[in-house]
Amino acid sequence: MSRATLVLTSDVIRARALAWVSKAPPETRIEFKAPKRTIPQNARLWAMLTDIASQLTWHGVRLTADDWKLVFLDALKAELRLVPNIHGTGFVNLGRSSSDLSKAEFGDLMEIIEAFGAEHGVVFHSSALEQEGMRA
Template sequence: MTEFALRHPADITRLIGFLHSTSLETPKVIVIKDEKRPDVMNRKMWAMLRDIANQVEWYGQKLSDEDWKHVFSASVEKQRAVPGLDGGFVVLGQSTRKQSAKWFSDLFEVMSAFGAEHGVRWTQTDRWGGRY
């Protein structure tokens, strides 16, 4: 399997050259999809979740970083909750592992707005030099 990352116009030219030299003796499948999140997005997400977990009490409870991840990803996805087998509710969710950079951008917007509404002080500086 051959993969190409398309980030610049020159990458498209390189891909076209590769396609012209590809044998079609056996059928080929070409898939174009958004790149999964860069590692910097993962680090930013966990730093923001840690700040929220340390500073916000939610309906009388302190939630873990992981709990907050579920709360925010459910918000971005507009997910449903169903009654659990033994009481409570279960959010029908998705893993953040397979989400795109665009999805993470939406997640950061929701987290930033929530943080502003709840007085969260961000402890990490993002890679562009500002606070989260």
């Protein structure tokens, strides 16, 4: 086995994890990570980003939902790390990927987006506002 991931959602899967650990060869690396975002959280995020992208310009530039995601990820991380690109014509932001966020961090990201949207008059559509069970 070169790589495998289990999400501990039941006793059966927990037992499978224990069996794998007991049979793993020496020097096998095992990682434990916080739960990732849920499917409803992901759907809500993209609905919110689409609403913002369709309603706002940023410093005179119309950004895509993907662009806005990077803006908000940067706000969540609150740390700027830039390096020159390989051609010397610009910079690369060494930011964080949303796939690395835990459910709690993902909830924090959506709160930043909601606050920004409220400050800038964004009207979120109902699919973006369905909040039960999507934050944590």
